[in-house]
Amino acid sequence: MFRSRVVWSFVRRSKDLHGIYKLQGKSGLSKSSAEESFGHLTPGIARQCFHAFQSLPKGHHVPYARKMSNVAYAALENKEGLKLLVTAGPHAKKWVGIWLFGSAAWVFSMVVLGGITRLTRSGLSMTDWKFTGSLPPLSREEWLNEFEKYKQSPEYKRINRGMSLEDFKFIYWMEYAHRMWGRALGIMFALPFSYFLRKGYITLRLGLRLSALFALGAGQGLIGWWMVKSGLEEPPTEYAQPRVSPYRLAAHLTSAFAIYCGLLWTGLSIVMPEPPAESVAWIRGAAKVRRLVLPISLLVGVTAVSGAFVAGNDAGHAFNTFPKMGDTWIPDDIFDMKPLVRNFFENTSTVQLDHRVLATATLVSIATLWWSTRTLDIHPAVRYLIGNTAGMATLQVILGVSTLLSYVPVSLGAAHQAGALTLLTFMVMLNHTVRRPSMSLLKSLPQVAKAN
Incomplete structure (x- = not known):
């Protein structure tokens, strides 16, 4: 059983103890009773929980569940050689973990969407890039303007010559969705990060690690455009098909994998210290x-x-x-x-x-x-x-x-x-x-x- 689960098992089981408030309010708790109540924990954690309950004032009944979970979590913090990434209690650990696993799942979807974009040859449909993004074409004139830009690219001249406007719209929407999904991930990551920092949920060590992952994610957009630019250049020979540099594609994919693994590992370290x-x-x-x-x-x-x-x-x-x-x-x-x-x-x-x-x-x-x-x-x-x-x-x-x-x-x-x-x-x-x-x-x- 995971060590953290052992502690929360203690919290849940303590709710079922006959008259839990007696543990908090009565000072006549014997050592044998304490061992019976806390025996399923490690000796160090059990001892700290027992002393914490002894120190509570008489007649103090609520909110007992929250206090017990905080005591158990604090006991984990004090363990030799164990440094928790989130030290604000189980509630904070839960929400920070959900946020990080959700961010990792979002990166996973980004990788899959990027693969679909590449397989449908949509990645070179947008011939310019803005860090903040922009609205898609909304009128026929705007669509024709974007299409004219694409017609100047080597991919259109050598592979898609004669493509209809409707076919162009499909590959444009694919690439636009991929880019905007990445920007949405940045917002979804940054806002909770700021909130958790303000609430004091995140330790300095975790904050530095997440800041590095956020910087890598922001740089991922730059790497993506650096990759796309290589596909907008004229191929070295007239027989070569225009495509992005395999080196830049590998860098883009490797960076995405690194961000995903970093988020996943950090989330696991929070929920399973x-x-x-x-x-x-x-x-x-x-x-x-x-x-x-x-x-x-x-x-x-x-x-x-x-x-x-x-x-x-x-x-x-x-x-x-x-x-x-x-x-x-x-x-x-x-x-x-x-x-x-x-x-x-x-x-x-x-x-x-x-x-x-x-x-x-x-x-x-x-x-x-x-x-x-x-x-x-x-x-x-x-x-x-x-x-x-x-x-x-x-x-x-x-x-x-x-x-x-x-x-x-x-x-x-x-x-x-x-x-x-x-x-x-x-x-x-x-x-x-x-x-x-x-x-x-x-x-x-x-x-x-x-x-x-």
């Missing part, structure tokens, strides 16, 4: 899992970034066969570019081969993690996450192969990108769950967990 543990044996098992999870997480991240280079080079539209690439296992032209390193980022054949190899290595690594931890003595929550991670990795490979064989339809392509972020979500949660506990928690644990 201690990892789940009920025995020293489970902590030792988690340490063994942690040594395997860290390199696998790195592999998952590198595989996701390699997918950005696949998208940036339109490599998904080449070699639409599996497991072979065309008639061979390894294409002949994988090292044709000079210098050699360019092939790994710009050569269509090499980029797709890299992604296949990395995806296969990721699946094998996660399957190995699942197999090697079957007999480990670990917390059920850790085992559950490992199983779900293995299942998601399998589904992601199936989605990737299906997308390739189907010549990258929008639905499967977007699902594959969402799958990559979902797999990354499981890896973040798994890393957070097997992290090292505080010294105070370690000292209070039995050697072996009690059987249910």
Whole structure:
């Protein structure tokens, strides 16, 4: 059971104690009664709660539930080696956690919407950019003006020549929605952040971390426009299709993943300040899992970034066969570019081969993690996450192969990108769950967990 849940379990169970006000108002509470009431907590927390109740004045009955939860939360704050990110009580912890998880979900939707925008070739439809945004065209004249701007772009001249105004409106609305959804996220993040700061819910450490994430989010808009500008430039040869730089696309996607993981990790740290543990044996098992999870997480991240280079080079539209690439296992032209390193980022054949190899290595690594931890003595929550991670990795490979064989339809392509972020979500949660506990928690644990 999570340590924080233990404390709130104490609060809830205390409501059901016969005559809870007797604990607060009567001074004749014996040590044995206190142990019976607080025994399911760690000794340190129980002792602090007992002394807190003894110090309350006689006849003080309300609001007992709030005071009890504050006492329990304060006890957590005082634990050795544990620094809480939100110290204003359980109510503050709840709302800050909801806000951060909601922000992470919003970033998730942004990534999916960005993938749809790219797959529908809508990203180059808006040829200018303002940091604060602007209203969309509202009249026919405004629409024709935007369309004329687009007609000057290389994408229209080489790919969409003859496009109708109605078709242009579709790709324009897609890109406009993506940009405005990002700006709405900035507002949705900034307003609660200001409110929680004013209320004193957020510690200095948490405030600095969230400020860095907010700055990265603001910079994400600049990175996005920097990426789009590369697609508005004339291609190097008359035969090349206009598209955004794969390097800039990878930077844009990597930044979004970093913001998402930062929000998710911070939210988890608020609602679960201690990892789940009920025995020293489970902590030792988690340490063994942690040594395997860290390199696998790195592999998952590198595989996701390699997918950005696949998208940036339109490599998904080449070699639409599996497991072979065309008639061979390894294409002949994988090292044709000079210098050699360019092939790994710009050569269509090499980029797709890299992604296949990395995806296969990721699946094998996660399957190995699942197999090697079957007999480990670990917390059920850790085992559950490992199983779900293995299942998601399998589904992601199936989605990737299906997308390739189907010549990258929008639905499967977007699902594959969402799958990559979902797999990354499981890896973040798994890393957070097997992290090292505080010294105070370690000292209070039995050697072996009690059987249910």
